[in-house]
Amino acid sequence: MDIYDIGETIRNHRRAKGVRQADLAVEAGVSRSTLNALENGKLHELGIRKIETLLAILDLRLTTEAATPRRPTLEDLIREQDLERS
Numbered sequence: 001m002d003i004y005d006i007g008e009t010i011r012n013h014r015r016a017k018g019v020r021q022a023d024l025a026v027e028a029g030v031s032r033s034t035l036n037a038l039e040n041g042k043l044h045e046l047g048i049r050k051i052e053t054l055l056a057i058l059d060l061r062l063t064t065e066a067a068t069p070r071r072p073t074l075e076d077l078i079r080e081q082d083l084e085r086s
Helices: 003-016 021-028 032-039 048-057 074-085
Strands: none
Touching: 003 032, 003 048, 021 032, 021 048
């Protein structure tokens, strides 16, 4: 999950609860334009405390999960091939 997924989740839950964007923004202490940018995937960074506040207002919480293994880079593959040859 990344900030874009978080923004989409916030938008979906806000709408499902019938909460206006302006009202959520005021309650969370962020500007409506910041919330709008978050919900629409146009905000690249927002502090964790602000995200936690937005989620808490909507009765959501942030959790973690194991990441899927990253795809190997070309350098990783070359290194692996070199090790196999040794």
